[in-house]
Amino acid sequence: MTSKQLDQQDVLAKYKQEFFVEKETVYMDGNSLGLMSKRSEAKLHSLMDSWKTFGIDGWTEGEHPWFTLAEEMSARIAPIVGARAHEVMVTGSITSNIHQMLSTLFQPTSDRFSILVDELNFPSDIYAVESHLRLRGLEPAKAMKKIASRDGYTLELEDIIEQLTDDVAVLLLPSVLYRSGQLLQIKDITEAAHQKGILVGFDLAHSIGAMPHQLHDDGVDFAVWCHYKYMNSGPGGTGGLYIHERHHNLLPGNAGWFGSDKSRQFDMDHEFSKAPGAGAYQIGTPHIFSMAPLLGSLELFEEAGISAVRQKSLQLTSLLRQLVAKQIPELNDVTPIDDKSRGGHIAFAHPEAARICKALKEAKIVPDFRAPNIIRLAPIAFYTSFSDVEKVANTLQEIMENETYKNFSNERNVVA
Numbered sequence: 001m002t003s004k005q006l007d008q009q010d011v012l013a014k015y016k017q018e019f020f021v022e023k024e025t026v027y028m029d030g031n032s033l034g035l036m037s038k039r040s041e042a043k044l045h046s047l048m049d050s051w052k053t054f055g056i057d058g059w060t061e062g063e064h065p066w067f068t069l070a071e072e073m074s075a076r077i078a079p080i081v082g083a084r085a086h087e088v089m090v091t092g093s094i095t096s097n098i099h100q101m102l103s104t105l106f107q108p109t110s111d112r113f114s115i116l117v118d119e120l121n122f123p124s125d126i127y128a129v130e131s132h133l134r135l136r137g138l139e140p141a142k143a144m145k146k147i148a149s150r151d152g153y154t155l156e157l158e159d160i161i162e163q164l165t166d167d168v169a170v171l172l173l174p175s176v177l178y179r180s181g182q183l184l185q186i187k188d189i190t191e192a193a194h195q196k197g198i199l200v201g202f203d204l205a206h207s208i209g210a211m212p213h214q215l216h217d218d219g220v221d222f223a224v225w226c227h228y229k230y231m232n233s234g235p236g237g238t239g240g241l242y243i244h245e246r247h248h249n250l251l252p253g254n255a256g257w258f259g260s261d262k263s264r265q266f267d268m269d270h271e272f273s274k275a276p277g278a279g280a281y282q283i284g285t286p287h288i289f290s291m292a293p294l295l296g297s298l299e300l301f302e303e304a305g306i307s308a309v310r311q312k313s314l315q316l317t318s319l320l321r322q323l324v325a326k327q328i329p330e331l332n333d334v335t336p337i338d339d340k341s342r343g344g345h346i347a348f349a350h351p352e353a354a355r356i357c358k359a360l361k362e363a364k365i366v367p368d369f370r371a372p373n374i375i376r377l378a379p380i381a382f383y384t385s386f387s388d389v390e391k392v393a394n395t396l397q398e399i400m401e402n403e404t405y406k407n408f409s410n411e412r413n414v415v416a
Contacts, residue, residue: 003319003385003386003387003389003390004386004387006315006319006386007385007386007387010312010385010386011308012304012308012309012312012381012382013385015300015304015382015383016382016383016384016385018037018038018039018300018382018383019035019036019037019038019232019382019383020035020036020037020038020041021035021383022364024364025364025365025366026364026365026366026384026388026391026392027366027380027383027384028365028366028367028368028377028378028379028384028392029366029367029368029376029378030229030230030232030378030380030383030384031206031210031229031230031343031344031345031368031376031378032229032368032376032378033228033229033235034209034228034229034230034231034232034233034297034380035232035380035383036232036234036293037232037293037296037297037300037382038296039295039296039297039299039300040232040233040234040292040293040294040295040296040297041293041296042296043292043293043294043295043296044234044289044292044293044296046063046064046292047064047066047288047289047292047295048289048292050062050063050064050066051288064295066286066288067262068262069286069288069291070089070090070091070238070258070279070282070286070291071089071262071279073090073291073294073295073298074088074089074090074240074278074279075088076298076302077090077240077298079306080208080209080212080213080301080306081204081208081213081215081223081225081240081242082212082213082214082215082216082217082218083213083215083216083242084216084245085277086245086248086276086277086278086279087215087216087242087243087244087245087277087278088240088241088242088278089240089241089277089278089279089281089282090227090238090239090240090286090291090294091238091239091240091241091258091281091282091283091286092238092239092241092282092283093226093236093238093239094124094125094203094205094224094225094226094239095124095125095127095128096239096283097224097239097240097241097281098124098125098128098129098172098201098203098224099128099131099132099254100241100252100253100254100281100283101201101222101224101241101243101281102115102128102129102132102170102172102253103132103252103253103254104243104247104250104251104252104253104254104281105170105199105201105221105222105247105250105253106132106136106169106170106199107169108136108138108143108169109169111166111167112166112167112168112169112197113136113138113143113167113169114143114144114145114165114167114168114169115129115132115133115143115144115145115168115169115170115171115172116145116146116147116163116164116168116170116171116172116198117129117144117145117146117147117171117172117173118146118147118149118155118160118173118174119146119147119148119149120149120152120153120154120155120174120177120179120180121172121173121174121177121178121203122174122178122203122205125172125174125203126144129144129172130144145163145165145168147159147160147163147173151334153177153179153180153182153334153347153349154177154180154182154334154336155173155177155182155184157184157185157188157189160173160184160189160192161189161192164192164193164196164198165196166196168193168196168198169198169199170198170199170200170201171189171193171198171199171200171201172201172202172203173189173200173201173202173203174202174203174204174205174206175202175203175204175206175207175213175223175343176204176205176206176207176210176342176343176344177206178205178206178370179334179347179370179374179376180334180335180336180347180374181206181335181336181342181343181344181345181346181347181376182335182336182341182342182343183207183211183336183340183341183342183343184202185341186202186213186214186215186218186220187214187218187219190218190219190220190221191219194219199221199222200219200220200221200222201220201221201222201223201224202215202220202222202223202224203223203224203225204223204224204225205225205226205229206229206230206343206344206345207225207230207343207344208225208226208227208229208230208231208240209227209229209230209231209232209301209306209309210230210309210310210313210343210344210381211306211309211310211313211343211344212306212307212310215242215244216244216245219244220242220244221243221244221247222241222242222243222244222247223241223242224239224240224241224242225239225240225241226239226240227239227240227294227297230344230380231294231297231301232293232297232300232382233290233291233293233294233297234290234293236290237290237291237293237294238286238287238290238291238294241278241281242278243278243281245277248276248277248278248280251272251274251280252274252280252281252283254283255272255283256282256283256284257284257285258279258282258283258284258285258286259272259274259275259279259280259281259282259283260272260273260274260275261273261274261275261276262275262279300382304381304382308381309381309382310381312381313344313379313380313381314339315386316379316381316384316386316389317335317342317344317345317346317379318339319386319389319390320346320377320379320389320392320393321333321335321346323389323390323393324346324348324393324396327393327394327396327397328393328396328397328400330350330400331348331349331350331375331396331400332348332349332350333346333347333348334347334348334349334374335347344378344380345368345376345377345378346376346377346378347370347374347375347376347377348374348375348377349373349374349375350373350375351373352405352406352410353369353372353373353374353375354369354371354408354409354410354411355405355406355408355409355410356375356396356399356400356405357369357375358405358408358409359399359404359405359407359408360375360392360395360396360399362408363395363399365391365392365395377392379392
């Protein structure tokens, strides 16, 4: 079936007009920062108008009162991650939420004191883990264990399970590896860890908004994520956390007034009155304008359905890798083949990756480079067509055949 025929059958094609896509540009970097939608823009303006109109009364007046905005949005995010409404909170950022979850759940003993991570994870997650170990008087070199990769791109389930030793208290992994796009077996990993008495957390940065999740049913203890990639909430948009209801009895390790029971929050009592669910793990006053664009984006997900988004995402990425394999075989596809083992982007390795990405940008195709040698391409279900994918492959072929990339610097720090 041709890309044109696929576009004609695409039930999500109508949503492309909802986004601000630069003319004649193919945006393939939505796994790093999603594009703005018209509804997100409208919601941001609406929340700004509520400040203009109500002043301080905006906390309790208007279409989306600020005081309960995080709870309103959390209940709508919950189905996307497969959680119960009281297990989710729109708050913080990935890193601040990791700090909150570890300060709450990581309780090392003389026997269980290690945090298990992987050697391919995003650096900020590692920095957060190291800081918690140091705060507990532990040496990261000894108490932070890393699962090794056999190929430098992916992780094997048996290697993860092998590292679930008796000294491990918490396992923290990405749901999708940010460089290769590998999707880990969340349920299998969680079950294996729980059999060893280990708490399990996942960073969903590269999976939320690209695929369905079943965090509650899979038994995951906690998860964190951002909303500015596939969820299209804007740069620095407020993140999210999930904590399974079996842990809701725990006081937040980092307490703040917005984690209070809302019925008593303004009593101004110095005794902390913990909110009953995931809301307890908020800290400070919500950033209303950083949350607002997510309201508009959520409408799109609720209309389209996350399953339909995932289906189209798999079709787009399958077409991309098929075309690249046929037309540009010198690009090494390092993303797992099986649909059940990959997220929403395809990663290609090449020694000249930085130069190739610059050449693509010059041709009005926006890729994503990851040092030292990875080109990440993420066709987004809402605003990428199958014809767009074909254009990307054809442009890549032209760049490689004509060695156009050699006209650009190979300096990595100037490539976003």
